[in-house]
Amino acid sequence: ETGVTQSPTHLIKTRGQQVTLRCSSQSGHNTVSWYQQALGQGPQFIFQYYREEENGRGNFPPRFSGLQFPNYSSELNVNALELDDSALYLCASRSGRDSQGKQYFGPGTRLTVT
Amino acid sequence: RKEVEQDPGPFNVPEGATVAFNCTYSNSASQSFFWYRQDCRKEPKLLMSVYSSGNEDGRFTAQLNRASQYISLLIRDSKLSDSATYLCVVNSNTGNQFYFGTGTSLTVIP
Numbered sequence: 001e002t003g004v005t006q007s008p009t010h011l012i013k014t015r016g017q018q019v020t021l022r023c024s025s026q027s028g029h030n031t032v033s034w035y036q037q038a039l040g041q042g043p044q045f046i047f048q049y050y051r052e053e054e055n056g057r058g059n060f061p062p063r064f065s066g067l068q069f070p071n072y073s074s075e076l077n078v079n080a081l082e083l084d085d086s087a088l089y090l091c092a093s094r095s096g097r098d099s100q101g102k103q104y105f106g107p108g109t110r111l112t113v114t
Numbered sequence: 115r116k117e118v119e120q121d122p123g124p125f126n127v128p129e130g131a132t133v134a135f136n137c138t139y140s141n142s143a144s145q146s147f148f149w150y151r152q153d154c155r156k157e158p159k160l161l162m163s164v165y166s167s168g169n170e171d172g173r174f175t176a177q178l179n180r181a182s183q184y185i186s187l188l189i190r191d192s193k194l195s196d197s198a199t200y201l202c203v204v205n206s207n208t209g210n211q212f213y214f215g216t217g218t219s220l221t222v223i224p
Contacts, residue, residue, distance in 0.1 A: 103160070105158050
């Protein structure tokens with residue numbers, strides 16, 4: 001086990017609703033990244049937080065937003081859900097801003113938008 | 115053009131076979147490279163980092179060719195338990211973003 005946890009494990013929402021997903025990073029890790037993985041695709045980078053600040057963002061619209069807390073846990077918020085938002089949402093934690101740092105994934109939250 | 119491209123496969127090989135996966139990346143300034151393994155409906159797990167000089171971990175060998183911008187993974191003596199999707203991962207030149215390939219599916223057949 002990586003020590004990275006996510007909640008909930010599964011979620012069903014309807015189009016237009018808002019959702020909050022949560023991630024607890026591995027002990028000692030201050031950097032958390034969020035990914036969206038659609039079926040049959042590799043994970044797509046949403047954004048990264050380092051010491052409570054966003055310091056990297058992928059090609060996702062502003063309705064995808066996040067937070068990181070002083071204990072380095074993190075939230076991903078998605079507003080105005082669309083059908084295409086249905087995916088596995090993964091968070092990954094690592095130590096420091098150093099790109100050499102290996103990242104460790106949580107088990108993911110499977111979101112279904114109907 | 116995608117940042118990272120992989121042949122999605124599937125690769126179906128018999129036990130004991132040697133199989134190789136390749137991956138190309140578009141940003142010549144990329145700094146770090148990894149192979150991850152993902153089992154069905156599970157999270158990706160780090161298999162190994164890829165170093166310029168090449169590196170080996172048991173039956174797994176990773177190579178990096180910066181001039182041609184490709185990464186490879188060689189699996190020798192395939193086991194049934196190697197069946198999974200293998201994801202090639204490259205970081206951005208700023209170090210703040212990791213790009214994943216679509217993954218290559220491997221099935222090892224008895």
